[in-house]
Structures are given as structure tokens and as C-alpha cells.
Amino acid sequence: MNKKRTINELNIDFIGKRYTAAILSGVVLIICLLSMLVRGFDFGLDFTGGTVIEVGYQNPTELSAVSAAMEGAGFTGATVQHFGSRTDVLIRLAPLAGEAASAELSERVYRALSQASEGKVELRRVEFVGPQVGEDLREQGGLAVLFSLIGILIYVALRFEWRFAVGAVAALIHDVIFTVGMFSIFQIPFDLTVLAAVLAVIGYSLNDTIVIFDRIRENFRRMRKGTVIEITNVSINQTLSRTIVTSGTTLLVLFALYLFGGEVIGGFSLALIIGILVGTYSTIYIATAIVIWLGLNRGDLMPVKKEGAELDSMP
Numbered sequence: 001m002n003k004k005r006t007i008n009e010l011n012i013d014f015i016g017k018r019y020t021a022a023i024l025s026g027v028v029l030i031i032c033l034l035s036m037l038v039r040g041f042d043f044g045l046d047f048t049g050g051t052v053i054e055v056g057y058q059n060p061t062e063l064s065a066v067s068a069a070m071e072g073a074g075f076t077g078a079t080v081q082h083f084g085s086r087t088d089v090l091i092r093l094a095p096l097a098g099e100a101a102s103a104e105l106s107e108r109v110y111r112a113l114s115q116a117s118e119g120k121v122e123l124r125r126v127e128f129v130g131p132q133v134g135e136d137l138r139e140q141g142g143l144a145v146l147f148s149l150i151g152i153l154i155y156v157a158l159r160f161e162w163r164f165a166v167g168a169v170a171a172l173i174h175d176v177i178f179t180v181g182m183f184s185i186f187q188i189p190f191d192l193t194v195l196a197a198v199l200a201v202i203g204y205s206l207n208d209t210i211v212i213f214d215r216i217r218e219n220f221r222r223m224r225k226g227t228v229i230e231i232t233n234v235s236i237n238q239t240l241s242r243t244i245v246t247s248g249t250t251l252l253v254l255f256a257l258y259l260f261g262g263e264v265i266g267g268f269s270l271a272l273i274i275g276i277l278v279g280t281y282s283t284i285y286i287a288t289a290i291v292i293w294l295g296l297n298r299g300d301l302m303p304v305k306k307e308g309a310e311l312d313s314m315p
Contacts, residue, residue: 032181044191058119073112201275
């Protein structure tokens with residue numbers, strides 16, 4: 001007679017598709033690694049060194065005219081782009097041999113642009129990064145990612161179990177390779193803001209992974225029946241709404257930043273968009289799947305009984 005169902009829980013078989021997901025991830029990661037080895041990265045001046053000059057024009061100007069003025073002044077290979085509006089231009093110059101002072105360089109650029117422009121040109125900002133500083137930043141950035149992964153491995157192993165630690169770190173490595181691989185494949189400029197986004201992706205993806213791991217541990221102790229795969233599927237379905245809401249609202253903000261935030265935070269927001277999307281995927285199909293492949297069982301997550309507890313409970 002009882003036909004009432006207050007909650008209609010989802011029952012999607014995520015883990016059943018883990019082999020297909022593993023093949024897909026393997027193919028994509030191989031492509032990303034090959035691109036990083038063969039094509040490398042389009043490193044920004046933060047890592048390569050050079051000069052960034054921001055100028056403001058009185059009237060909207062075409063980038064082709066700015067590039068022609070730079071070429072005419074002897075600055076070959078300069079990167080020119082609009083900086084928020086058509087009157088603001090950002091110029092990136094690679095390190096020039098024999099160029100001792102950024103003040104002298106910026107003055108030469110300013111004179112060349114002023115002579116080629118019909119309206120007034122305003123020199124707004126000049127930033128210079130030496131080649132040695134750029135190389136140090138590149139090395140320190142790589143070490144920051146490495147040390148963060150080691151710290152996460154230790155933290156998850158202490159909080160849960162070693163299988164969970166391996167799964168979490170494998171998923172994070174997957175996210176990092178995928179995110180930076182996209183920047184290599186499409187030759188998107190890679191600078192310090194992108195590196196900061198990669199570190200943020202590690203933290204975001206780990207948070208999502210810990211939520212699912214915590215629910216898996218809770219369900220192993222609460223549900224007396226069911227296989228490891230069944231309990232894991234239940235745990236993922238129970239946290240799915242939280243994952244969708246959290247990732248969805250974050251992505252809305254990031255898409256707004258990417259579309260309307262300008263060139264300065266374009267790489268940062270794009271790296272976060274890629275990282276959050278792939279991080280949500282890897283939490284289910286990389287981290288959780290690896291935990292299962294490593295042989296997780298109910299006994300690994302059951303609380304350890306204290307010695308003498310049975311004797312204390314006897315009358």
C-alpha cells in the first residue's frame with residue numbers, strides 16, 4: 001500500500017565506464033605530453049624575460065599600424081595586442097642584445113609610435129624582466145607544483161588510506177598535464193597568472209575529490225550490503241548535485257571573467273575553466289577508479305577497535 005517515494009535518488013553507473021574513461025584519458029595525455037615535448041610552450045615574458053610596454057592612443061588604432069611602426073623602428077618580433085579597448089595597446093618585446101636599460105628602450109618605442117600616430121600617444125606602463133629572473137621563475141614554478149603534489153599525497157594518506165592518496169595525486173597530475181597540455185597544443189601564452197591558475201586547479205580538484213572520498217568512507221561504514229563498486233557509485237551519485245552546483249556557479253564566474261575581463265586575466269580564467277572541467281571528470285574516473293583498481297575493500301575503511309574494548313564491554 002505504501003507507494004510514496006519522497007526522494008528519487010540517481011543511480012548512474014559511473015564506475016562501470018571506468019575502462020572507457022581510462023582509454024580516453026590515456027590518449028589525451030599522450031597527445032598533451034607529445035605536444036609539450038615537441039612544440040613546447042609559448043612562455044610569456046615572466047619566464048623568458050623581456051619588456052612589456054602599455055600605451056594609450058587618443059583615437060582607436062589598428063594593431064597593424066602599431067606593428068608597422070615597431071618594425072620601422074627596428075623592433076622585429078614584437079607582440080602587439082589590444083588591452084581592454086581599441087585605444088589601449090600592449091606591446092611585448094623579447095630581450096634585445098646590448099639593451100641595458102628599459103627606460104631607453106621604452107623611450108625609443110614611444111618616439112616611434114608618436115611619430116607614426118596622428119593623435120596623442122600616452123606611455124602608461126613599462127615592465128622589464130631579465131632573462132635570468134625569468135628562468136628562475138620557471139624553475140620555482142615547477143617546484144611549487146611538485147611540492148604541492150607531495151604535500152597532498154602525505155595529507156590524503158594520513159586522513160584516509162594510502163590507496164586514496166595515490167588516486168588523488170594521480171588525478172591531480174592528470175589535471176595538471178591536461179591543463180598545461182592545452183596551452184601547449186594551441187600555443188596559448190603561458191605566464192605567471194596561468195601558473196597560479198594551475199595551482200588553484202590543484203586545490204579545487206582536491207577539494208572535490210576529498211568530498212567524494214569522505215562519502216565513500218561514510219557509506220562503507222553505514223551500508224552493510226553492496227560491493228565496492230556499488231557503494232562507490234552510490235557515493236558519487238549522492239554528491240553529484242553538490243558537484244554540479246559548485247562547478248557550475250564557479251564556471252559562470254570564470255566565463256564572465258574570460259569574456260569581459262580583458263587580456264590580463266584571459267589566460268588565468270581559461271586555465272581555471274579547463275582545470276575545473278577536467279578536474280570534475282578526473283575526480284570520478286581517475287581518482288575513484290584508481291582506488292578501486294588498487295584493491296580497496298570494506299576492511300580498509302572500518303574503524304579500528306581499541307585493545308581491551310571487548311573486555312570493558314563485558315558485564
